[in-house]
Amino acid sequence: MxxxxxxxxxxxxxxxxxxxxxxxxxxxxxxxxxxxxxxxxxxxxxxxxxxxxxxxxxxxxxxxxxxxxxxxxxxxxxxxxxxxxxxxxxxxxxxxxxxxxxxxxxxxxxxxxxxxxxxxxxxxxxxxxxxxxxxxxxxxxxxxxxxxxxxxxxxxxxxxxxxxxxxxxxxxxxxxxxxxxxxxxxxxxxxxxxxxxxIDVVGLALLVTWVTSLQLLLDEGRNLDWFAATEIRALAVVAAIGFIAFLIWELTEKHPIVNLRVFRHRGFVVASVTYAMSFGAFFATIVLIPLWLQQNMGYTATWAGYATGIMGIFAVFASPIIGAASAKIDPRLIISTGIGGLALISVWRIGFTPDMTFLQMAWPMLLTGPFLMMLFIPITGLCIASVDPNEQADAAGISNFLRTLATAFAASLVQTGWINAARVNQSGLVGAMQQGPATIETMVASGLSRDTATALLTNVVESQSVMLATLNMFAVVALCLAFTGALIWLAPKPKGPINTSGGH
Known part of the structure; x- marks a missing residue:
């Protein structure tokens, strides 16, 4: 060497x-x-x-x-x-x-x-x-x-x-x-x-097949009316068969590309699922917020970048403190507190309004950083501590694989949920709007053309529909985080200090 x-x-x-x-x-x-x-x-x-x-x-x-x-x-x-x-x-x-x-x-x-x-x-x-x-x-x-x-x-x-x-x-x-x-x-x-x-060529091919098919299903489903389309049904079948075949092959292969045997450890299952779900939920907001700010709040890409990037300011200072604490305090408590904090921040965002200032929007993002580090730093260490010493490299790799995959799925799902929620909200607002015709007549009487008045009212309805859809997504993220914050307690307590180096 x-x-x-x-x-x-x-x-x-x-x-x-x-x-x-x-x-x-x-x-x-x-x-x-x-x-x-x-x-x-x-x-x-x-x-x-x-x-x-x-x-x-x-x-x-x-x-x-x-x-x-x-x-x-x-x-x-x-x-x-x-x-x-x-x-x-x-x-x-x-x-x-x-x-x-x-x-x-x-x-x-x-x-x-x-x-x-x-x-x-x-x-x-x-x-x-x-x-x-x-x-x-x-x-x-x-x-x-x-x-x-x-x-x-x-x-x-x-x-x-x-x-x-x-x-x-x-x-x-x-x-x-x-x-x-x-x-x-x-x-x-x-x-x-x-x-x-x-090299496990068959296992790799099956992994690529089911992951790619599932991602295509999530991306294309909203455009093709989901399972009403033959293409989506075909992708679902390929993803399901590929996943089942992958499980069977990897559990029987002598040199598997993904060592699924680590999933026999309850602590690893709980920690890795918590990691994937909670980080996926967090990433969904990181995809959604810049789109919402630019499309509906009038932000430039630069200011949307500032709005999301500032979460790292407090995170940098919190990281060494959390790293030191993880060696002394039950990591499940730190992780649960971090996820709980992220959930409360999502609840805070449910109160967002179209006329809020940058500073009002920035505070939740600033506070996101330390809570994210409370999840990010100890979670992989807990995954590694839950398996046998000779399986630790596999555990670290699989937990990071699941986390990365969760971000891809979350980005697709939040887009779909956002679009569908906006459509449902728009229908609800139109149905509940009793004063719509009267409002148009008032604008016409003030000198606007009927087409202009109708367009203005339509824009207001669409803007409010998207705003409500954004709040709906924050609520879904909060529920998902609340679930995973409780889920981590199903993992057994580590017998000693955990190694947090893989958790960054």
Whole structure:
């Protein structure tokens, strides 16, 4: 095994590896506030443009089980540098996209490269640092992972408004080129141990089949009237059969790509399901709020980015405190408190109104950060502590796979729920509006044309319908979070302090 680095070489290599992890995590959130720009530029609906988010997450999730095998087969630093180069090249293609299909294809490839870099960045940091400085390696990785989602919406908004949405991808190109070339130079000559380990090709194919089919079902269902469409029924059948076949195969395969045997531990099942559901519910609001602010509140992408990015301000300061507390306090209490806080913030948002100020909207987002860290930091540690020592790597990988997959599903589901709720609310408002004709006549009498008066009233109804739909979604998120906050108590209490390094 290659020796750890020392001196300036170690510092520079650590910063470059952290930079690689930073741009990957950044890309998971930078597009959230740019969706209206992308939709308008490519001539598609906002709903269609949201696939830029969902398919990136799906590709990222699917790659996680592959990362370990590829690292063992070809070497960690070789795979990381190769993925770094690929990330930059694919980002260039994404920025040059002239159709939504081309952009989605690029984002899928970007997710595959990013899904490789994220887990390998931590592994490689631990390899280049001496063992006595492993904590410092973890801190560098944790900080880049924490800061990137904060910077994503802010950078995405500023860049989209001032340079165009394509530049949220173009900025990756020089960073990836510099980072990959510098790492190649710094790490040249370091020998890596490789091994010809078997790959579960069938398991991987089944995983891709059922996950992709389910994501397509969620994305296309709202456009094709759900199960009234033959395509949706076919996707449902493929997803169901693929999932069942995947379970059977993985439970009987000698070298499974996903070690489902860890699900025999009750603590792992509860912790991983809590992680996926609660983080998915949180991510649903991070997708919904920028869309609502830009489409209905008159915000620019820049201000929508500020509105969501500010949640990281308190999170950065809270992280070390929560990390220290997790080693002394029952992690279930910290997790439950964090999820409960997120649920109360969603309840707070149910009181939002169309005429609220930026500051009124910002306070709940600012307070989201510390509560999110109370979920984020100890939950993976609890997952790992719930399994046998030889299964801990599998547990960490599966819990992160489920979390990433949940974000893709949540983004699709919240879009569907929002659109359907707006439609139902509009019908209800029209049916309950007794003074509509009289209001139109009053506006006509004041000098407006009948068409203009009707259009104005229609706009008011549509705006209120969307506002109510947004509040409906906040209520659903609050209920989901309340459920998962209680669910975590079904996990047994860990026998000792948990390792929180995987929870960032």
């Amino acid at each position: 290659a020796k750890p680095l020392t001196g300036a070489t170690l510092i520079f290599a650590a910063l470059l590896i952290g930079l690689g992890n930073f741009i990957v995590v950044l890309d998971s959130s930078i597009a959230n506030v740019s969706i209206p720009h992308i939709a308008g530029s490519l001539g598609v609906s906002v709903t269609e443009a949201t696939r830029v988010i969902t398919f990136y997450a799906v590709a990222d999730a699917i790659t996680v089980p592959l990362a370990g095998w590829l690292a063992r087969r070809f070497g960690e630093q070789r795979m990381f540098i190769s993925a770094f180069i690929a990330f930059g090249a694919i980002s260039l293609l994404c920025g040059l996209s002239r159709s939504i299909e081309m952009l989605i294809a690029g984002r899928i490839l970007l997710g595959l490269a990013g899904g490789m870099m994220r887990p390998l960045s931590l592994t490689l940091l631990l390899r280049v640092f001496p063992s006595e400085k492993a904590t410092l390696a973890t801190i560098i990785w944790a900080m880049t992972t924490t800061v990137a989602p904060i910077a994503g919406p802010i950078l995405g908004g500023v860049i989209s408004d001032n340079a165009g949405w394509a530049w949220i991808f173009f900025i990756n190109v020089p960073v990836a080129a510099f980072g990959a070339a510098s790492l190649f130079y710094l790490l040249r000559g370091r020998r890596e141990e490789t091994a010809r380990s078997p």
